Amino acid sequence: MKYFFPILLGRLARVLARARGGGSAYPGYLxxxxxxxxxxxxxxxxxxxxxxxxxxxxxxxxxxMLSDVMRAHGLRVFTNPTGANLPQGIASALLSEVSLFGRLKADVGVLEVDEAFAVELSGHLHPSTVLMLNVQVDQLYRFYETERVAAMMTDTAATASAHVVTNRDDEYIGPFSSASLDVTRFGASAALVAAAPHGLQNANDFTRGAGAAAPALDAQAEVTALTPAGATIALGGASIDVRLPARGLHYAVDAAAAIQTARVALGAEFDEVKAQAAFASMKPAYGRGERLKIGSDEAEFVMFKNAASLQLNLDALQSAPEQVLLAIDEGTPDISWIYDVDFGNLDHVDVVSGAKAWQIALRLEHAGIPITTVEPDIEKAIELMKRLPSPSHKTKNFIVNYEQMMIARKMLGYPDLEKRA
Known part of the structure; x- marks a missing residue:
């Protein structure tokens, strides 16, 4: 009975929270x-x-991506599909899968983890493999310095029992090494990074001092070519072509990271054909490149939370969107970084929305980008987008932060993703 009553109460709290339209973290907290x-x-x-x-x-x-690749190899995967990456969020995700007696039918856990809680969680979950993606300027109101975030990641990596996979091209985490762990790397070719309008937006490590040379590091999975729909990833002496679920070099680098992590986690069982098949049928991650019905058209969601993610997604646009909504609310408390973003790939914005709509509008005015309407209420803004004539490519672009994405999805009939994934 150790598990029965806590899990039962957690599930009841989950049902009540969802019925009231609340968040998914409280049941896990309970x-x-x-x-x-x-x-x-x-x-x-x-x-x-x-x-x-x-x-x-x-x-x-x-x-x-990693979850789908592992499933393609026949494994039952538990993951946190909505990005609930704090301890209570992960516990809530487990509540939807575990039996009342604490049993869980899964072979492997693939978990997105918040950096600030990662070391704490490693003491509970004992990760066999830790993947470190990047250190970019993010949530300075919370983390203060990028160095702190890098230290959180590397401290967590040191707790892995077997493997660490890290980003060769990141100044902070690329040089990570360990005498007791298998450390491998992923990255993108120098030519691809140089060709990207604003690079990969990784933070500069100023602690190295001026002129300090970066160590020469090999990548066991490297993006060597990029197309609008996919990428080529070199794996040692071989290479594979994968279809990407969303546009941009940053998604290709994520794919290389996922593939390399699957390679070390699966060992000799890793099959390139199965990995390719996983990407071929892969749907976009929750709110990130998703295309959802909006009347007779589709809404394509581009989600961001900081300057790096917004810039990389804008850079990935192949042409200026015909119809676009841009929205930020208090979920992104400090948006002073918006003045560091190059909005050159937009030639107009139809609707600006969210609690910080007028701050965005001022930035766009400075950039010389015309705005049709400023409507801080996201629900009214979405109605305005619905009423626009059908665009030629049948796509209405929604460039939003996480909280606005959640509201927009619900308004379009797609509630929070708390399901088996």
């Missing part, structure tokens, strides 16, 4: 209060271990 060992007890059942995914940007997308 079960952890009632049963502090819940995370450890349940995830100990994974025969193939727990894989952590860390990074300033790209965690949800890469977790989604």
């Amino acid at each position: 079960v952890l209060k009632l049963l502090p060992s819940f995370l450890t007890d349940v995830t100990r059942q994974f025969d193939r271990g727990v894989l952590f995914v860390l990074g300033s940007n790209g965690k949800s997308t890469t977790t989604h």
Whole structure:
């Protein structure tokens, strides 16, 4: 009965929270209060271990990619599909899968983890593999300095029991090494990074001093070519072509990270053909490149949370969107970084929305980008987008932060993703 009542109460809280349209974290918070060992007890059942995914940007997308690749190899995967990456969020995701007696039918856990809680969570979940994606300027109101984020990641990586996969092209985490762990790397070719309008937006490590040479590092998975729909990834002496679920070099790098992590986690079982098949049928991650019906057209979601993610997604646009909504609310408390973003790939914005709509509008005015309407209420803004004539490519672009994406999805009839994934 150790598990029965905490899990039962957690599930009841989950039903009530969803009925009221609330968030998904409270049920996990409740079960952890009632049963502090819940995370450890349940995830100990994974025969193939727990894989952590860390990074300033790209965690949800890469977790989604890695989960699909592992499933393509016949494994039952538990993951946190909505990006609920705090302890209570992961516990809530487990509540939807675990039996009332604490049993979980999964072979491996693939978990997106918040950097600030990663070391704490590693003490409960004991990751076999830690993947570090990037260190980019993010949430300075919370983290203060990028150096702190890098230290959180590398401290977590040191807790892995077997493997660390890291970004060769990142000044902070690329040089990570360990005498006791298998450390491998992913990256993008120098030519591709140089050709990107604003690079990959990784933060500069100023602690190295002027002129300090970066160590020469090899990447065991390297993006060598990019097309609008896919990428070529070199794997040692071979290479594979993969279809990407969304546009941009940053998604190709995420794919290389996912593939390399699957390679080390699966060992000799890794099959390039199965990995390719996983990408061929892969859907976009939650709210990241998703295309959802909006009347007779589709809404394509581009989600961002900081300057790096917004810039990389704008850079990935092949042409200026015919219809576009741009929205930010208080979920992104400080948007002073918006003045560092190059909006040159937009030639207009139809609707600006969110609690910070007028701040965005001022930035766009400085950039000389025409705005049709400023409507801070996102629900009214979406109605305005619905009423626009059908665009020639049948696509209405929604460039939004996480909270606005959640509201927009619900308004279009796609509620929060708390389901088996």
